[in-house]
Amino acid sequence: MQKRSAIAFTGPSNSGKTTIIEKIARVLIRDYKIAIVKNDPKDKATFDVEGKDSWKFFQTGAEVVVTSPTRTTYFSHRQKTIDEIVRMVDDFDYLLVEGLKTLPLPRIAVFRNRIDESYFSCSEAIAIDDSIDVKDYTIPPGIDILDLNDVDQIVGWIKTHAKAV
Template identity: 35%
Template sequence: MTSIPVISFVGKSESGKTTLLEKVIRELKLKGIKLAIIKHDAHRFEIDHPGKDTWRHGQAGADIVAISSPEKMAIIEKREQELTLDEVIERISPVDIIITEGYSQGKKPKIEVFRSEAHQKLLCPTGELLAIASDIPWEIGVPCYQIDDAVGVASEIEKYIRTFRNKK
């Protein structure tokens, strides 16, 4: 089990998760917080480009292909089955917080992004929610922020980081 706090941003497609998360990341970085993002993709994604060296290495049969430069590094690993969220988390280097986008079925605290045009009801039970970012008000016992309130949501995440550290 990781000693890094983890929060999942969840919501239906087109609810604004990525847009809000981009703004929250910027707010947290302004406060000096080191963070990792894990994006869940239920579909097949591709970060390698046909014809490029790393793609060619994978096509030739390499099970793991790594590419490294002075600015970044990526590892592409072929899998027979999807890793669990906890298995992905264990591969993350020390950061102050790990934020996932997706993983609505996971057991991590969640910030639900709710847009009334995309939702009929909340996806998550109240007990799983750390907060809600919504275009309509909610009175369900958890903090509710406007859907574009990145400062407020980032502040909620900072509180969670402090609480998590104090429990250790």
Template identity: 30%
Template sequence: MPAIDEHVTPTLGIAAWSGTGKTTLLTALLPRLRELGLRVAVIKHAHHSFDVDVPGKDSYRLREAGAAPVLVASRERFALMQETPGQAEPDLNQLVAMLRPQAPDLILVEGFKAWPLPKLALYREEVGEATLLDDPYIEAVALPAASTLALAGSVERLDLDNIEEIAQWVLAWQKAWSMRA
């Protein structure tokens, strides 16, 4: 899997074992990043089949009939649905490219742990092994303040329960990326 192109939208992975609180963190972090002036897009990896459409509705029926893709749009939102039977795992570079026309200031990626992209890792000792933190792309780790887990010298330690600290780190990271691109 190729690395994310560093000359495009800043893209930061949020990596953690299932149950650590990635989505919980993001739902608290996103409003704060918006207050700080960032337009943030999110790509979330799903490990299973999922459906965002409602059986019986026109868009569902059209997709089931073979439309590929189906774009449903209103004044308030749009959704693009594409069947991908037989496809391998999604290609993160393709997904990032799909978001670029929306001109976000930052793309946060939940999941895709194995992809070579800069990451903010979340860690709770009771949830998973520390082997996740061996990833050379991890730039910061958010963990409970009381944790005594040793981190590599180049990896920044953040308090998992301090959304403001995490938001300020993400903002600084995004600005640093934008300046080097």
């Protein structure tokens, strides 16, 4: 029985977080149940179309669930803690979290072109591509360096380091 595990990804805008999470999910989904949580810190994401029933329902202030034969979508007006999200999603082997760098989860920081060293304090690994020369930086001991283009290497790291939730 696979225990439920979580791993988080962080990094500057346009560093490739969404792309690597998508690639990892496509690999893991072959053998595991995967859930993904994405943080939207600037509240910019749009999910529904004005005028449609689900949009109208959400405008009332209610919690809204839209269900169909192929998916269920949940719209909430309340921010959820990671524990609440874990209970809500419930049935997964791996939870991949984009953002939410204050969560106490093992974290891979994703960088292209340059490393922002401020992420070192909240990361256990960095995933970089060949646009970065690690010799230009002082990577703290204990931070693993992963190849952003080697999905299998990153999946292996996740299987070893993900935290049971």
